[in-house]
Amino acid sequence: MAVRRVIAHLDADAFYATCHELLDPSLRGRPVIVGGSGPRSIVTTASYPARRFGVGSAMPMSRALRLCPGAVVIPPDRELYTTTSRRVWELVGAALLDAGAVYEGEDGPIAHLEQAGIDEAYAELVQIEKPLAFLRGLIADVREQTGIQLSAGISPSRLISKISSDLEKPAAFVVLSREQALERLAGRPLSIVPGIGPKAAETLAQLGFRTLADLTRADPAMLLQTFGESRGSWLAQVADLSVDVPLQPVRRRKSISSEHTFEEDVGPDPATGTGAPAPLREQIEKMAAEVAEAARRRSFRGRNVAVKIRTGDWRTYTRATTLPDYTDDAALITAEAVRLWEQHRPPEPVRLLGVRLGAFEHVERHERAAGDASGDDASPQLRLALE
DNA sequence: TCTGGGGTCCTAGGACCC
DNA sequence: TCTGGGGTCCTAGGACCC
The missing domain is CATH 3.40.1170.60 (MutS, DNA mismatch repair protein, domain I)
Structure with a gap:
């Protein structure tokens, strides 16, 4: 039987808009x-x-x-959001640590909190004696000290909590057991489930499954057949809301990217008649330099460089190369990106270009040799996904 | 209504090695 | 004369999330 959990999903209401309202x-x-x-x-x-x-x-x-x-x-003002976000989640993390909601990380105890985006996070409250009272106090503190209103969903799993926090926004505070959630959500469309997007919802609808209650009637073997091992068994567990993935308080970034959509598609250079207009190469150079700079700022060195191209007809290509060594060298990363672009530029007008750096040193080392704790940056919990 | 920019994860297939 | 099975590394595409 699964371990009992008390998971809170905390989500800032209209986060970016609220950040601007606080300034003005x-x-x-x-x-x-x-x-x-x-x-x-x-x-x-x-x-x-x-x-x-x-x-x-x-x-x-x-x-x-x-x-x-x-x-x-x-x-949008990314710096404003990053700063505000950090204040919110540092406050939440400190309160969790203080209350004993602790996760034993490789580098010692940290708050049992997983940031899931710039404006949302999951907290494990099972170690706290009165989790609901604690949470109400914490949400009031966050509002008082940062001006940000958090909505909360509280349940035995992250999936139910995530769905719950969305039910009564803004300023939601929804507490549900699995059984209560099954009852309350039965008639809701499957698209309320995070992980079921437009494509999966359409496929399921064609099979006759539109609501959560419909899905409980699905044959698990059929789901496996249709969606494959991994997604099929996940969907079968979604049906009875038994999906349960533990929190991951320490996460490492896997890529850094920059992309740009042109206001109008950029076609072949009229002067040369070939598909090599200077603005496109200049854009690649500019984004490669940004990516390299962002990697250096975080002391990340990667060895996979990729270029992304979207043409006017919305077709998307990526072309990637793995370098012999890890690097954060702007000139090298730019040269690779430009080379990939020159080799693969399409004849069609271009809508979007992007550059990405991935396969970072510390990530690979961590995945390949468990127990090797070097290569971390300080305080990983506060330097998460969207910073 | 014509669809941004930052990410993550999964799948499939090819190359290569033993 | 046609040919295995497992493992790793890599690329490309796509679904999905905020």
């Missing part, structure tokens, strides 16, 4: 949309007043402004 209180209560202003930009975050107009994340900005012409549009 006159924005409060108004429809705020964070996102770019170019013809191809999309909505990153909408404040709750903007959401009432039907504006949502990942929606083209043009459409968002048609739905809500009075919205205040604010360009």
